[in-house]
Amino acid sequence: MLASRLVSETFAPLVDLIYPPRCPLCGDGLAAQKGLCSACWGTLSIPGEPACRKCQRPLADGEFDESQSSTLTCAPCTARPPRHDGIAAGTLYNDAARKLVLSYKHGGRIALAPMLARLTSARLPVLDGDWLAVPVPLHRFRLWKRGFNQSALLAHEISKLSRTELVVDGLVRTRATPALGGLGKVARANTLRGAIAVNPKRLPKLRGANIILVDDVLTSGATTSVCVKALKQSGAKKVVIACFSRVLGEAA
Template identity: 60%
Template sequence: MGRITTIRRALAEGASPLADLLYPPRCPSCGDAIGAQGGLCAACWSQLVIPGDPSCAACQRPFGDHGPPHGALCGPCLAHPPLHDGIAAGTLYTDVSRKLVLALKHGRRIALAPMLARLIAARIPAADNDRLIIPVPLHRWRLWQRGFNQAALLGRELARAGHGRLVVDGLTRTRATPSLGGMGARARTKVLTGAIAVTRKQSIAGRNVLLVDDVLTSGATTTACVKALKKAGAKTVLVACFARVLDEALDQARQTKRPESEDPGRHVTK
């Protein structure tokens, strides 16, 4: 298996100059020329907001530079303790991260999946390789229309990076659900009740699970997935996403400038 991987890597590297000649590398966010395929230009990279510490011990919600000490819980987690066992978000939801998600999901630029997954992977705590990676499912009609599940693509890249074993059909969406935008918490819960089911209960019981999605907004869909996994006996469920919608944390991050010593070029061409 290692030899096959080496051969594939060598073939890909050999074909890279030809691919760059036919399709010059461009930033998927703004379209500017960049040094290599699969990266961002320096300007767009600087507009990504990476969640940092201090953060909530339960959900990793950033507190800002002057937040509570390590081990503190945020207000939402104190009021309603989460069912999950943590959130690993690659970025906060900004204009740039939104463009990347839309390019992957609706623009069919599936080649973006490795870059997005690398940002997620940087936020995932170390664990044994026995962890299961399960993507948030699409209903079969949505999957048929789109042709792929973006969460599954991200999960595949995380599995390749050694963060667990991908179980692409670990969860299923038993019925089509409408967009949750504009709904209140009670309405979202009602729509999703019974809409997510576990397909392999015997393989999930007692296991650590990495639940993967592209964007985490209200958390209603994620909660429904976590409930199904915990009911099936999952030991822990860590939520991993590329972009997390946290407006208040984003406002705090915008007040802190990125250190001038940081070289964004290190991140955009790998």
């Protein structure tokens, strides 16, 4: 680890000379290849307080009683208590977050993973005891086509920052599914039914474990819900969802 860091620090000036650091959002020059320019940092929407104690959904004025700040629960979680044990989202989904996600996932800019992981890890609760980081899986056909699992890369970085163990193959896709965009809640659930399961080889490690379930974006929550259900049915004690960005809507 020390040798790797020394090599990285030694060659960093040469890399910066050949490939000048640029902001991944606007393209302006940077002092180092570690994040965004000061102007673009301000375009990200970072979740704040007060927030739902179950899912960290930000609550607007008038949605809560300040005397009950420690027990605040949003309307979706009240109506249908979630299976998960919390959501840690680095950002709320907006144009800036969308551009970063598209560059990362579809543009192949995997070097963004450390920055996305830092923003996500900052929102994690205090992790008492031993925890495992498990990414949302890709089906092998999609993995071959894309070349990498964006959630797995993010989980790798988060595991280093949170000092948790990475179990990259804790969950598996048992069959390929079409893209969920444009589908309603019921259609998404039907599409994903039986498509994700716990890897039998990792069952002993996952049983009774506290798990950080990692995804890049939480949209409707359909995929993560299937993952949480599979982990809990296999004996996982706690499952906290960690994502870089979260679409505020039905996701809970």
